[in-house]
Amino acid sequence: MIDWLDLRVEGDPHPRRFDGPASLRTYLERVERLPDAAMSLLLDRGEVGPPHARRSYRVEPLRR
Secondary structure (H helix, E strand, O other), X not given: OOXXXXXXXXXXXXXXXXXXXXXXXXXXXXXHOOOHHHHHHHHHHOEEOOOOOOOOEEEEEOOO
């Protein structure tokens, strides 16, 4: 079973869904261009925002 993750980005009403931390990290690097420190905070704490990132990001497991 896949433990899906939803990424919510400030200003975007629709979450992005990922099949795990590896695919989420790839997206954050390539599309959102988050610095390594911001990605680590997001994955460890479940959220990150200014001053570490230009927008607020929140990750949560898919609720079933």
